[in-house]
Amino acid sequence: MIESAAPGTAVLPAPLVHARVRGELLTRLPQDLYIPPDALEVVLESFEGPLDLLLYLIRRQNLDILDIPVAEITRQYMGYIDLLQSLRLELAAEYLLMAAWLAEIKSRLLLPRPPVQADEEAEDPRAELVRRLQEYARIRSAADQLDALPRLERDLFPMAVAVPEWVPERPPPQVAARDLALAFAALIQRSALFTHHTIRGEVLSIRERMSAVLARLDGAAGPLTLDALWTRQEGRLGLVVTFLAVLELIREQRVTAHQPDPAAPFRLQLAGIDPDG
Amino acid sequence: MDERPDPWAEDLRAERGRILEAALSAAGEPIPAARLASLFAPEPLSAAELSAALTWLMESCAQRALELVEVAGGWRLQVRARYAPYVARLQPERPARYSRAVMETLALIAYRQPITRGEIEAVRGVAVSTGILRTLLERGWIQQIGHLERPGRPALYGTTPTFLADLNLRALADLPPLPEASENDPAPMPPITEIADETVPSAADPAR
Amino acid sequence: MDERPDPWAEDLRAERGRILEAALSAAGEPIPAARLASLFAPEPLSAAELSAALTWLMESCAQRALELVEVAGGWRLQVRARYAPYVARLQPERPARYSRAVMETLALIAYRQPITRGEIEAVRGVAVSTGILRTLLERGWIQQIGHLERPGRPALYGTTPTFLADLNLRALADLPPLPEASENDPAPMPPITEIADETVPSAADPAR
Numbered sequence: 001m002i003e004s005a006a007p008g009t010a011v012l013p014a015p016l017v018h019a020r021v022r023g024e025l026l027t028r029l030p031q032d033l034y035i036p037p038d039a040l041e042v043v044l045e046s047f048e049g050p051l052d053l054l055l056y057l058i059r060r061q062n063l064d065i066l067d068i069p070v071a072e073i074t075r076q077y078m079g080y081i082d083l084l085q086s087l088r089l090e091l092a093a094e095y096l097l098m099a100a101w102l103a104e105i106k107s108r109l110l111l112p113r114p115p116v117q118a119d120e121e122a123e124d125p126r127a128e129l130v131r132r133l134q135e136y137a138r139i140r141s142a143a144d145q146l147d148a149l150p151r152l153e154r155d156l157f158p159m160a161v162a163v164p165e166w167v168p169e170r171p172p173p174q175v176a177a178r179d180l181a182l183a184f185a186a187l188i189q190r191s192a193l194f195t196h197h198t199i200r201g202e203v204l205s206i207r208e209r210m211s212a213v214l215a216r217l218d219g220a221a222g223p224l225t226l227d228a229l230w231t232r233q234e235g236r237l238g239l240v241v242t243f244l245a246v247l248e249l250i251r252e253q254r255v256t257a258h259q260p261d262p263a264a265p266f267r268l269q270l271a272g273i274d275p276d277g
Numbered sequence: 278m279d280e281r282p283d284p285w286a287e288d289l290r291a292e293r294g295r296i297l298e299a300a301l302s303a304a305g306e307p308i309p310a311a312r313l314a315s316l317f318a319p320e321p322l323s324a325a326e327l328s329a330a331l332t333w334l335m336e337s338c339a340q341r342a343l344e345l346v347e348v349a350g351g352w353r354l355q356v357r358a359r360y361a362p363y364v365a366r367l368q369p370e371r372p373a374r375y376s377r378a379v380m381e382t383l384a385l386i387a388y389r390q391p392i393t394r395g396e397i398e399a400v401r402g403v404a405v406s407t408g409i410l411r412t413l414l415e416r417g418w419i420q421q422i423g424h425l426e427r428p429g430r431p432a433l434y435g436t437t438p439t440f441l442a443d444l445n446l447r448a449l450a451d452l453p454p455l456p457e458a459s460e461n462d463p464a465p466m467p468p469i470t471e472i473a474d475e476t477v478p479s480a481a482d483p484a485r
Numbered sequence: 486m487d488e489r490p491d492p493w494a495e496d497l498r499a500e501r502g503r504i505l506e507a508a509l510s511a512a513g514e515p516i517p518a519a520r521l522a523s524l525f526a527p528e529p530l531s532a533a534e535l536s537a538a539l540t541w542l543m544e545s546c547a548q549r550a551l552e553l554v555e556v557a558g559g560w561r562l563q564v565r566a567r568y569a570p571y572v573a574r575l576q577p578e579r580p581a582r583y584s585r586a587v588m589e590t591l592a593l594i595a596y597r598q599p600i601t602r603g604e605i606e607a608v609r610g611v612a613v614s615t616g617i618l619r620t621l622l623e624r625g626w627i628q629q630i631g632h633l634e635r636p637g638r639p640a641l642y643g644t645t646p647t648f649l650a651d652l653n654l655r656a657l658a659d660l661p662p663l664p665e666a667s668e669n670d671p672a673p674m675p676p677i678t679e680i681a682d683e684t685v686p687s688a689a690d691p692a693r
Contacts, residue, residue: 048585049611094611135608141664142596143588149661150566152651154580157564157572159551160305161343161510162355163364172416173375175383177444181453183377184384188455191400208449211390211435214422253426254391254433271426291548299550299568300575302510308575316571337549340499342507360507363524367508367516 050098051136053080058133065133068126070109074102105129209245214254214270223258223267293322294333298354301334307350375412382409386419387452390435393425397434410434418443501530502541506562509542515558515650557649557656583620590617594627595648596663599641601633618642626651 047053057076058065081099108125124130150156213229230242246268249255257266300316301308313331314322322330331352335345342360346353356364375383382405385397397405413419418440424430436449446452508524509516521539522530530538539560543553550568554561564572573580583591590613593605605613621627626648632638644657654660 048589049609051610098610132608132610136610138664139589139592139596139608140585142592142661143585145661145664146592146595146652147583147588149652149654151580152653154573155566155569156651156653157299157303157569158513159302159510159562159564160513161302162305162353163361163507163511173373175375175380175444177446177452179380180384180387180444181455183380184388184455186377187381187384187400191402205450207388207390211422211449214391214433215420215435218423254423270423272424272430295550296568296571299564300571302551303564303572304575305513312575316574318574340503341545342503343510356507356511360504363504363508364511366524366526367512367520 050077050095051133052140053077053095054098055133055137055140065137066130068130068133070102070106070126074099074106077102101129205241206245206248209241210249210254213242213245213249213268217255217268217270220269223269225265225267227265229268290329290333293317293326293330294337297330297334297352298337301345301352301354307348307353309351313352376409378403378406379409379412383413383418386413386434387436387440387449388455390449391422391433392435393431393433395431498537498541501525501534501538502545505538505542505560506545509553509560509562512561515556515561517559521560554653555655556653557646561650581624584617586611586614587617587620591621591626591644594621594642595644595657595660598643599630600643601639601641603639624651 047056054073054077055065057073058068063069063073078099081095105125152158216229217224226243226246229246230238234242246255246257250257253271255268256271257268259266296316297313300313310324310327314324314327331345338344338354342357343354344357346355378401381401382397385400386392389396389400394405394410410419416439417437419434420437421432422435423433425433441448441451504524505521508521518532518535522532522535539553542562546552546562550565551562552565554563586609589609590605593608594600597604597608602613602618618627624647625645627642628645629640630643631641633641649656649659
């Protein structure tokens with residue numbers, strides 16, 4: 001970080017129309033411009049480019065950005081550039097561009113000026129340089145301001161307290177009925193490739209009823225009759241479906257039917273349970 | 278000795294407690310007592326001073342959602358177990374997705390119930406891991422609804438009312454119809470009576 | 486109306502405050518108010534209830550090393566700046582220090598966004614290295630917010646909510662005002678003033 005010159009000691013601005021180097025300013029310039037070459041490299045690393053270097057040259061002499069003694073500043077700047085070029089050529093391009101610009105401004109200031117019309121403002125050749133220097137100076141100060149703000153992980157620390165017995169409430173996967181149909185369809189397609197086993201769509205209600213009957217029988221204390229496995233509200237269709245489901249289950253030996261005597265209704269129970277037990 | 282608390286000493290204890298609070302709040306892990314004491318450089322706290330400051334912090338936590346505990350690695354400030362569920366809510370994990378194996382197994386059970394594990398394996402062509410069935414059982418979507426009277430008495434699986442409710446279905450019949458038989462399977466819908474014709478490779482039925 | 490505080494209501498407010506405390510203590514990042522309210526599922530807190538609970542928490546921090554602040558992105562519980570040095574002592578790594586090049590680039594992006602790399606270079610008078618931008622992108626402080634419809638379609642950069650939150654700010658308008666052009670120059674303005682005025686383009690207004 002380069003120390004800026006203390007404010008408050010700026011020179012009084014001279015009328016800008018004087019396009020000449022002001023000798024009185026030159027005599028007040030400090031004579032410590034020479035920096036040993038090994039130190040220069042370090043110093044140059046502190047500069048963020050030609051504007052930064054210029055700003056440094058201007059501020060260390062308490063000069064007003066708005067009233068730059070171009071000839072003197074250019075001379076100093078060139079001194080740095082010469083050293084820079086001898087050490088770090090790859091850095092030079094932007095600095096050289098600035099050097100050329102400064103030289104141009106200087107030459108324009110030295111040229112005799114055409115008489116100015118009464119209602120015309122005289123344009124100062126330094127105007128663009130001044131504008132850019134001011135702009136850069138503002139951003140430099142803004143950068144310092146930002147750097148001074150409290151900052152997380154440097155000046156601010158958020159709470160990061162442990163949570164014991166962390167049991168993340170992981171919502172279980174959501175499954176839509178359509179996903180199931182797709183999974184089944186994919187299965188059918190795939191199974192055709194590796195098995196002789198055929199999968200076919202089926203009438204669901206029978207299968208569903210088979211499950212229901214099995215569940216019912218499993219939960220029942222003893223054997224149940226067919227009547228207990230359907231409700232009247234289901235109508236005849238319900239009875240037929242239940243009957244077919246029971247037949248299926250009997251055929252698959254998942255359910256046994258037992259008739260205690262010829263007139264009695266069949267008593268159904270899960271296969272493998274002793275009918276008398 | 279005078280028993281009245283010294284206000285200056287009390288302030289000092291509180292300030293030390295706050296320093297410990299700051300360090301423990303941001304650390305997120307246990308800090309050994311020696312490390313806590315060394316925060317007060319250049320003069321580390323004595324064991325008694327550290328203990329007093331820790332006590333202050335512990336007491337100041339009484340009305341809070343945090344507690345100071347001593348664990349293996351030192352002292353830790355942590356959320357009280359009682360409030361942990363709220364923290365968990367803050368970070369809802371992305372809902373997991375079931376693997377294809379789980380989805381296919383579930384589809385088979387839904388559309389082909391009651392069905393044995395062996396039958397599922399026969400169709401899927403691979404073994405059904407216990408984990409898959411357990412996943413679906415724990416979700417409350419499938420249940421054992423009996424046993425097949427075959428050697429090994431394989432369990433029969435079917436879906437539960439929870440399954441229907443979770444999928445917003447009133448009955449299994451509301452499941453989407455299966456796609457029309459593909460060109461691989463040009464046979465028309467078989468009559469019901471053919472259902473049992475399926476080859477159920479009983480040898481493939483591992484008794485779970 | 487009865488002015489006496491309702492003890493039951495007060496308990497409720499404190500309990501809600503503690504729930505917020507638990508969530509904010511564990512989060513380590515700002516939590517939006519809506520998200521805090523939704524912790525109280527199934528019935529999220531109303532704005533007034535949330536505000537009351539946050540006030541309780543803020544008051545309960547008065548005697549502590551912590552403070553509740555509102556930054557971009559929501560509410561954050563953090564260690565007071567005064568106690569930060571003690572936390573820093575615990576951290577083995579020194580926090581990143583940013584070079585002037587990085588800070589100047591950040592300042593330009595913060596105050597002049599949206600801005601292209603070319604525009605940054607024009608003000609700074611030097612090329613902006615990719616490393617500088619990467620540093621800021623990786624810190625999560627800047628982001629690409631589009632392209633300029635010009636040949637080459639240069640990327641436009643802007644700051645992120647994380648940038649504001651990390652600097653304890655709620656909005657860009659909370660940034661310190663851009664320094665005056667001639668802050669170091671107490672001399673009266675010479676005729677070039679009009680030109681100096683141009684250095685304050687309207688784009689510099691951070692209140693966006």
